[in-house]
Amino acid sequence: MNDLKPTPKIARPLKETLAMFRKCAKTPTAPSAAARAAACIEEEHRMKIKYMEMDEERKNEEHQLRMEQLRIKIAHAKEKKNRSTENFSNYLER
Secondary structure, eight states, X not given: OOOOOOOOOOOOOHHHHHHHTOSSOOOOOSOOHHHHHHHHHHHHHHHHHHHHHHHHHXXXXXXXXXXXXXXXXXXXXHHHHHHHHHHHHHHHHO
């Protein structure tokens, strides 16, 4: 009446078999201090890059505004020079 057959053994490599009997099995735990530090450093690096990009963008905008202001000053100087030249030529014609 003993119809039960023994279950076939699963062929496992020795390394896996020994890992089952280790006392301190490696289970996922909270991130280690090194992992937290690395994540923190990475986040700081991202923030620095972000602020550097923002600063670069601001400097580019300021540069363009200064160039526009310089163009306007040059145009005003040319107009002023033309007016003074016209006034002088009008003065000489009298």
